[in-house]
Amino acid sequence: MSTLRTIEQDIEDLTYIDTVMETYESVAATYMRRTKKSIVESRAFYDGLRNTYDEVSYAHQQELAAIKEKHFLFPIAFWKTLTTRMRRGREVAVWLSANTGLYGDVIQKTFNMFLEHITSTKTDIIIVGKRGKLLFDERMPHVRYVYRDLPDTVTNMESLTSLTELFSRYKRIHVFYGKFESFVSQTPTSTMLGELQQIPVANTQEPPRIKPATQYLFEPSIEEVARFFETEIIGSLFQQITEESRLAKLAARMYQLDAATGHILDILSSATFERQRLLHQLANKRQLELVSSRIAIGI
Secondary structure, eight states, X not given: OOOHHHHXXXXXXXXXXXHHHHHHHHHHHHHXXXXXXXXXXXXXXXXXXXXXXXXXXXXXXXXXXXHHHHOSSOOHHHXXXXXXXXXXXXXXXXXXXXXXXXXXXXXXXXHHHHHHHHXXXXXXXXXXXXXXXXXXXXXXXXXXXXXXXXXXSSOOHHHHHHHHHHHTTEEEEEEEEEEEEETTEEEEEXXXXXXXXXXXXXXXXXXXXXXXXXXXXOSSOHHHHHHHIIIIIHHHHHHHHHXXXXXHHHHHHHHHHHHHHHHHHHHHHHHHHHHHHHXXXXXXXXXXXXXXXXXXXXX
């Protein structure tokens, strides 16, 4: 049975926890307000940039294929490009997790999507975030991967540069992350960076092809443009993905902290009510003892 002293200690502890939760929620809200507007408004721009990148990448692939068909003795520049691309790995799967907890279930849902992909596809693996490393080591302890750290709250260009340098070894980069939809909804999603994967052509058995929506004139050359896109543009697109992931995690944290704060306030209200009940019991007990003592001495 709870005593008055234990209840008062519980109230003190709950009040402290509530203060901590509100502080965390305030910090998350500050970061979220700082990034939400710019990220949501820039989605259309980065979607257009990604489409342009896909078209340029496809045009580059088509040019290499055309050179191969037309020339028996290939130019030295072509051989250099071809051998460089052959040395690059086919695909890498990247999971953007987190360094800490209190991010709801968006991390676990994204992890499940990531696991489903790597168990059904031959791919290299990159894990970003300490919590992701712990989860992956627990689930798949014998699978090799590359680990990189990335802050949860701020953009670290040095860490981003380290990751984009890793990406240069691969033709395709499959990134798994949480995407912000609303304050109460963050969905696991994935996106592909790098060379286009082929898709089926209707009513044929031929390998799929993608036709660029726009015809481009490349200056100084398509090779130079493609090289720029493979470095600078992929870096920009990946930075936007990390911001999307960060926004989703902040929204998930705010939602979890808000729910936790409400639960703590409910418990605190019950504890306060119980303290008042015990105080009334003690007051009644003192009154009864005073009346009994007066009756006993005949007052």
